[in-house]
Amino acid sequence: MIKNFFPNKTALFALVAACFVVCTTMGVRQTFGLYSSEFESSAGTSNTEFGLAIAVHAIFWGIFTPVFGRISDRLGGYVVIVPALIFYSIAMLLMGNNYVSGMWLQINLGLFVGLGLAGAAGTILTPMISKHFPNENRSKAAGLVTACGGLGMFIFPILSTLFKNISTWQMSFIIFSIILFLMCIPGLFVKLPQNKTSVINSNIDNRSLSEVLKESFAHKGFRLLILGFFVCGFQITLIATHVPRYVQDKGLADWTGMAILALIGFFNIIGTLIMGYLGDKYSKKLLLSGLYFLRGITLILFIFLPASNLSAVLFGTSFGLLWLATVPATNGIVAQIFGTKNLSLLFGIVFLNHQFGSFLGAYLGGYFYDQFGNFDYAWYLAIVLSFIATALHLPIDERPIPAVDKTI
Numbered sequence: 037m038i039k040n041f042f043p044n045k046t047a048l049f050a051l052v053a054a055c056f057v058v059c060t061t062m063g064v065r066q067t068f069g070l071y072s073s074e075f076e077s078s079a080g081t082s083n084t085e086f087g088l089a090i091a092v093h094a095i096f097w098g099i100f101t102p103v104f105g106r107i108s109d110r111l112g113g114y115v116v117i118v119p120a121l122i123f124y125s126i127a128m129l130l131m132g133n134n135y136v137s138g139m140w141l142q143i144n145l146g147l148f149v150g151l152g153l154a155g156a157a158g159t160i161l162t163p164m165i166s167k168h169f170p171n172e173n174r175s176k177a178a179g180l181v182t183a184c185g186g187l188g189m190f191i192f193p194i195l196s197t198l199f200k201n202i203s204t205w206q207m208s209f210i211i212f213s214i215i216l217f218l219m220c221i222p223g224l225f226v227k228l229p230q231n232k233t234s235v236i237n238s239n240i241d242n243r244s245l246s247e248v249l250k251e252s253f254a255h256k257g258f259r260l261l262i263l264g265f266f267v268c269g270f271q272i273t274l275i276a277t278h279v280p281r282y283v284q285d286k287g288l289a290d291w292t293g294m295a296i297l298a299l300i301g302f303f304n305i306i307g308t309l310i311m312g313y314l315g316d317k318y319s320k321k322l323l324l325s326g327l328y329f330l331r332g333i334t335l336i337l338f339i340f341l342p343a344s345n346l347s348a349v350l351f352g353t354s355f356g357l358l359w360l361a362t363v364p365a366t367n368g369i370v371a372q373i374f375g376t377k378n379l380s381l382l383f384g385i386v387f388l389n390h391q392f393g394s395f396l397g398a399y400l401g402g403y404f405y406d407q408f409g410n411f412d413y414a415w416y417l418a419i420v421l422s423f424i425a426t427a428l429h430l431p432i433d434e435r436p437i438p439a440v441d442k443t444i
Contacts, residue, residue: 041176046227047168050113051177053222054161055184057117060219061124061156063188064212066297067196068145069277073284074205079137083281087402089145090277091395094269096150097157098391102384104155105163106245109380113164113226120155121223123148125216132209156219158185158360159387161226162367163379168229172316174371178364179312185360186308189301197294248378252385257321257373257432261366262389264324267425268362269393271331271418274411275300275355278401282411286343296352303356311361320365320372321432327365328429331358332422339415372434 042048068090075081104116127148135144154160162178169177192212199208252258280293314323338351370382401414 041173044168046229047165049225050168050227051165051180053225054113054165054181056222057121057156057219057226058158058161058181059184059188059191060215061121061153061188062158062185063190063192063301064124064128064216065149065153065157066189066276066301067192067208067212069280069297070193070196070294071205072277072281074200075136075141078134079141081137081141083278083402083405084399085141085402087277087398087400089141090273090398092142092146093150093153094273094391094394094398096147097153097159098388098394100151100154101159101387101391102381104160105380105382105384106378108160108164109378112228113160113380114224116155116160117223117226118220120152120160121216121220124152124156125213127152128209128213128216132206132213134206152216156223158182158363159384160380162363163371163376163383164226166367166371166379167376171372175312175315175320175364175368177312178367179308179310179315182308182312182360182363183305186301186304186356189304189359190298191301193294193297193301197291245381248381249385251437252374252382255373255433255437257369257434258382258386260428260432261369262386264328264425264428265362265366265386265390266393267328267421268366269390269395270397270421271335271393272359272397273394274397274401274414274418277398278405278411278414281405283343283348285410288343288345288348292345292348296348299349299352300356300359303353304359304361307357307359307361308364310357312364315365315368319434320369321429321434324362324365324369325426325429327358327361328422328425331355332419332426334358335415335419335422339412339419369432369434373436375436 042051072081072083072086075086104120108116127144130140130144130148158181162181165181166174166178196208199205199211276297279296283292283296284290311323311327334351334354338347341347366386367379367383370386371379374382397414397418400417401411404413405411
């Protein structure tokens with residue numbers, strides 16, 4: 037069964053390497069919300085400043101993802117993965133040496149981390165790996181990569197808390213810097229497929245960038261995916277950045293914020309694998325619509341039920357199942373409609389709007405807190421957006437455009 041799943045050794049090595057890299061890059065990112073109190077006590081960083089730094093890296097992540105996607109579509113993933121990991125590693129090293137105040141915070145946590153994620157997170161690696169697999173296994177492969185990101189999101193918040201307890205918060209950043217740098221080794225194995233069977237029309241292979249963009253934006257389904265993915269970005273970055281402070285303010289135990297982020301990471305593994313499996317069998321747009329609806333219900337229960345450690349654990353579990361489960365289906369719809377020749381570029385464009393949502397989720401959460409003393413308005417907005425996204429996905433036409441091979 038495993039032998040039938042992998043078309044060749046290049047696909048096997050690329051998938052395994054991608055899993056290691058995504059586990060690390062997404063895992064480290066999941067820890068940032070746990071350090072807001074340390075940044076405030078050691079450098080006087082306000083919630084607005086901290087949220088802005090997360091927002092800045094979200095925007096740079098989004099802007100450079102289609103750029104790096106275009107490069108990886110042409111030359112291979114490793115060409116962008118290795119430099120991105122170096123930027124990410126440098127950011128962690130500098131923050132571990134107390135460069136976390138004022139403009140340094142925006143440069144390190146904002147610019148450098150943003151560049152690192154743009155070239156070495158699942159947004160590059162998921163479409164890159166998808167190129168190696170036929171349509172019947174593509175969502176499963178994308179789900180595996182995304183699930184490894186969830187594994188990192190489970191492991192690294194626990195490691196972060198452990199490092200802070202046995203040493204200092206600065207040392208945890210230095211350790212993360214070393215781990216990120218070592219990921220350059222597996223990153224070298226993420227290459228282009230041995231053969232290109234995803235597109236049968238040679239005119240598509242030779243189209244200019246402007247022609248690719250014109251065709252994609254002319255498709256209503258592509259525009260709706262872009263709008264829907266904005267909601268995903270707003271919600272997950274709001275939660276990852278601000279939920280540790282939210283549960284502290286509700287009087288819950290100090291470990292609760294870490295537990296929520298770790299549980300999200302663990303159950304994200306299950307959710308993405310399930311979505312990857314279902315995405316190869318059922319309508320991806322209907323799966324996405326249902327997923328966003330469940331997100332809205334989960335947020336309502338978390339915000340309006342009495343706060344307790346039990347409700348926090350249940351929230352981490354349930355939202356974890358829905359966390360990055362959007363990625364295999366969203367990536368899968370883009371590949372199904374347009375083929376895989378320009379998949380990293382086109383998914384990167386969809387992801388750019390995800391990051392505009394991330395910018396607002398991180399920044400508005402901090403802004404509302406500093407203005408009103410709570411996160412209520414940010415939560416209300418996240419709930420409304422869930423139901424908007426539910427409706428947005430329903431009209432998407434998932435059929436391949438005429439020039440794309442329907443067998444892929």
